[in-house]
Amino acid sequence: MTSQVPQSVQSPPAIVLVTGPSGAGRSTAINALEDLGYEVIDNLPLSLLPRLLEGPPINRPLALGLDVRNRDFGTNALIEAIDQLAARPDRDAQVLYLDADEEELVRRYSETRRRHPLAPAGTPLAGIARERELLGPVRARADVLIDTTGLSPHDLRAEVDRWFAPGDGRPLGVTIHSFSYKRGLPRGMDIVIDCRFLRNPHWDESLRQLDGRDASVADYVTADPRYDPFFERVKSLVDLLLPAHKDEGKSHLSIGFGCTGGQHRSVAVTEQLASALAHDGWHVSKRHREMERRDALGSKGHQV
CATH class of the missing domain: 3.40.50.300 (P-loop containing nucleotide triphosphate hydrolases)
Incomplete structure (x- = not known):
């Protein structure tokens, strides 16, 4: 049948x-x-x-x-x-x-x-x-x-x-975005989560010019005592929502993480959630809007 x-x-x-x-x-x-x-x-x-x-x-x-x-x-x-x-x-x-x-x-x-x-x-x-x-x-x-x-x-x-x-x-496709609130929300987001409460690597001189894809920046962000309970709740929410959206016939879900400059905290969280969802078998794409913009402009500077 x-x-x-x-x-x-x-x-x-x-x-x-x-x-x-x-x-x-x-x-x-x-x-x-x-x-x-x-x-x-x-x-x-x-x-x-x-x-x-x-x-x-x-x-x-x-x-x-x-x-x-x-x-x-x-x-x-x-x-x-x-x-x-x-x-x-x-x-x-x-x-x-x-x-x-x-x-x-x-x-x-x-x-x-x-x-x-x-x-x-x-x-x-x-x-x-x-x-x-x-x-x-x-x-x-x-x-x-x-x-x-x-x-x-x-x-x-x-x-x-x-x-x-x-x-x-056709699997449910998940795209996870990092972005800067200074430049506004990315269009087409289904879920947006603010990461600005986490401690900011920008204020550490040795980390300022790096971004959340660097292990030292990720370690700094995840060492915040609020990070683990935050990430556990985000992951639990996403674990609940993804099967539900798939059952409803949705083909794609976009999740955004924002911070002040889209360079450190939102990037680190995006990387960790993308890795966790890929490990669970979801088809995941990640986008770092400010990193892409910087690369496209050929700029050597970074956003805070």
Whole structure:
């Protein structure tokens, strides 16, 4: 007998916006989604997206490939499209962002001898830098970020399958974010927890220029007498909520941890919870917004 999810808890059809810098694996991801049963539309002009969604109902999952080569691409237009999709109750919308480090992207362009779409008469490096600047705000909005550096096409397809396989084969994806309250809450958070009550490594001169991924910073944060009871309660809450959200047909849950600058405490807590949930068998992605922003800007400074 085939079991079915009751109509009352069926999740709406998925729509996945697939984007990222040229050469990061977007075409491979799109093909993998098509093989999973998604209806795929690649390079759809953004101006046609409302017409597509307001047209006849599409009762199967939908994947849309979008990048800077789209005819009317614009960062603000794409962010607006993401906001509109997130507000629709009839679609389970997610943004899949494929990325790779600069050296890997240059290597891929060198191997294929292709010209970069943003630098047709220049070097691939110039085009890559321009494209990353354009896509930075979109990357920050991604629900699922896959770094394809070092991944073969087979590896990338397997990663896409793990995140987006429909039905019983699709796990609940969990993304855990660290962020700075100075820069506001990340969009799309389901749960937000404030870490500013924990003691701040910023006031230790030897730790100030490090971040929560460093063992010495993590040790400093976890040595706060309030840390263990705090983390135990957070973990117990998440252990309760994740199976419940999965049973309700939810495909993705975003959890945010904030501190003053998004560098020390929130990063350390994000790292520990991500590790604990991965150990429990959940499919986890972690995002450090301020670290990513700093890296994107090429800044050598840190936020408090």
